[in-house]
Amino acid sequence: MGAYERDNFGDLLFLIQTENYLTGADVTAAAPFPSDMSTLLDRKIPAFGKLLESEQFDHIWTVGGEVGATSFMTAFRMSVPPAILKTYRAASHSEKKRIIDSVCGSTPIDSPYIPRPTAYPLNASASLTLNSVGFVGAPNVPRDRLETIMALVREADRISVRDDGSSEFFTAQGIEHTVAPDLVHTIALTRPRQRAPESDTVLVQVSDDHLKRHGYEAHAEALARSKSLAPYRIRFFIAGTAPGHDSAASYERLIAHMRKIAPEREIDISTARRPLDLVDEIASARLWIGLSLHGRIVSSAYDVPRISLTKRKLNSYSATWDPHMPYDVTPDRLDDAVAQALDPVTMKESAGIGLDLAHRAKHNIESAVSEMLGSDPDERTRRRFAQVERRRQHLAQELASRDTEIAVLRRELETTNSHLADLRQAPGALGRATYRGLNAVKNRLKKSD
Known part of the structure; x- marks a missing residue:
C-alpha cells in the first residue's frame, strides 16, 4: 500500500525498495485509487479498497511516507484524473458517494494510506505493517479525525517511524513503535555506484506550491546571484508532477526571472521521469538543492552534498539522521548554505552517513518482514476485536x-x-x-x- 497511483519520486521508490525485500512473497501493489502507471512502473495499480473487499490476503503493508496528516480528499484531489475530479466537484452529495464507491470500493476509507483490516471481513486477521511512516503533521489534525486515525494505527502489528518528531508523537499516544531511517536509504545497497566528483551540475527542485507561497522572484534572485553557485550549471529537477508538486511551466517562469539577472547562465530542466533514472541523475550531481525528502535521502546515499529548503518534515528528518548538511534554508540564506555544503569540512563530517543509514534501514525492514511472517493470526484477531470493542465503548x-x-x-x-x-x-x-x-x-x- 502506498501513494504510487501518481507521479511522485519518493513514493515510487518506496514500492521499488520494498519489493527488493519481499522477494519471496506474492506482492500486489495497490493504492487508494486505481491508476495506469505503466510509463513509470511498468504496471497498473489497483484500488486497495476493492481488493480487500473481494480477496483475502495474509499481510497488508504500508510502504511509507508522511501518512499521518493526509486526508482522503487531499489524496483524491492529487490522484484522480482531472475529468473525474471535475465531475465530482459538480455532483450532488449522493452522486459524489457513487463516484467514490466506483473508484475505491464501497467501504469507507478513513485514511488513504493506512487501511483498516477490520473494515474488511475477509482480511480482518491479516497482519498490518506500517513501515517508514511519518506523523510530523498529525498534531495539527482536528481531534475527531485524529482519533479515527489513531484507531487505525492501533490495528497495526508493527510500526516503524522515520524521524524523532513522529516518534515523540507516538510516545505521547502510548503506541509502541521503532525509529529507523527511511527505507529509501537502502538504494545505496541495491543500486551501488560511485558519485561523479567532477560533475558541474547542481540539481534544484522546488514545488509549485512553494514557489507560489514564497515567491518566484525571491528564489530566482537567490539562485542567480549566489557566488557559490556561479561555477556550476543549474538543472531543475521534477520530483513529481501530481497537483501542487513540480512542473516544467513553473521552472520556465523561474528561469525567465533568473535570465534577467544572469543572461549567460547555463540552465536547463531535466527530462528524466522514471524513478531509477532520477536516482542516477542525483547520484551524478555536484550538489542537490530541494524540498524533496527523498531527493535528500538519495543524495546522502551517494555522498552528494545536499541542501534542503525549509519544510517541516524535511527539518525533522534532517535533524534526526543527517544534521551536518544544511537544512531549513530560506532563499536569503542559500548562498551561505551552498558554501557550507561544498566545504570540505562539511563533506568530511557527512561522508559515509548514507551507507550507515542504508544498513540501518535494511536491518529495520528485514526485522519487519521476519515479524510479519512469524506473527500469530489468531492472537492478532483477538487483539483487534478487543481494540474495536474499546473503540465502540x-x-x-x-x-x-x-x-x-x-x-x-x-x-x-x-x-x-x-x-x-x-x-x-x-x-x-x-x-x-x-x-x-x-x-x-x-x-x-x-x-x-
Whole structure:
C-alpha cells in the first residue's frame, strides 16, 4: 500500500525498495485509487479498497511516507484524473458517494494510506505493517479525525517511524513503535555506484506550491546571484508532477526571472521521469538543492552534498539522521548554505552517513518482514476485536457526552428565545447585543449537531 497511483519520486521508490525485500512473497501493489502507471512502473495499480473487499490476503503493508496528516480528499484531489475530479466537484452529495464507491470500493476509507483490516471481513486477521511512516503533521489534525486515525494505527502489528518528531508523537499516544531511517536509504545497497566528483551540475527542485507561497522572484534572485553557485550549471529537477508538486511551466517562469539577472547562465530542466533514472541523475550531481525528502535521502546515499529548503518534515528528518548538511534554508540564506555544503569540512563530517543509514534501514525492514511472517493470526484477531470493542465503548461515551452538551445548549437557546420577545422593543444597543447572543448560541448548537 502506498501513494504510487501518481507521479511522485519518493513514493515510487518506496514500492521499488520494498519489493527488493519481499522477494519471496506474492506482492500486489495497490493504492487508494486505481491508476495506469505503466510509463513509470511498468504496471497498473489497483484500488486497495476493492481488493480487500473481494480477496483475502495474509499481510497488508504500508510502504511509507508522511501518512499521518493526509486526508482522503487531499489524496483524491492529487490522484484522480482531472475529468473525474471535475465531475465530482459538480455532483450532488449522493452522486459524489457513487463516484467514490466506483473508484475505491464501497467501504469507507478513513485514511488513504493506512487501511483498516477490520473494515474488511475477509482480511480482518491479516497482519498490518506500517513501515517508514511519518506523523510530523498529525498534531495539527482536528481531534475527531485524529482519533479515527489513531484507531487505525492501533490495528497495526508493527510500526516503524522515520524521524524523532513522529516518534515523540507516538510516545505521547502510548503506541509502541521503532525509529529507523527511511527505507529509501537502502538504494545505496541495491543500486551501488560511485558519485561523479567532477560533475558541474547542481540539481534544484522546488514545488509549485512553494514557489507560489514564497515567491518566484525571491528564489530566482537567490539562485542567480549566489557566488557559490556561479561555477556550476543549474538543472531543475521534477520530483513529481501530481497537483501542487513540480512542473516544467513553473521552472520556465523561474528561469525567465533568473535570465534577467544572469543572461549567460547555463540552465536547463531535466527530462528524466522514471524513478531509477532520477536516482542516477542525483547520484551524478555536484550538489542537490530541494524540498524533496527523498531527493535528500538519495543524495546522502551517494555522498552528494545536499541542501534542503525549509519544510517541516524535511527539518525533522534532517535533524534526526543527517544534521551536518544544511537544512531549513530560506532563499536569503542559500548562498551561505551552498558554501557550507561544498566545504570540505562539511563533506568530511557527512561522508559515509548514507551507507550507515542504508544498513540501518535494511536491518529495520528485514526485522519487519521476519515479524510479519512469524506473527500469530489468531492472537492478532483477538487483539483487534478487543481494540474495536474499546473503540465502540469510547464512541458511545463520547456520544452521550455530546448529547448532554446539546441538551444544555437547547435549554440555553429556549431561555434566550423567551427573553427575546420581551426585549424586541429595547434600545438599539441592547437589542443588537441580544441578537448577537442568540446567534452565538445558535452557532454553537449547529457545531454540536
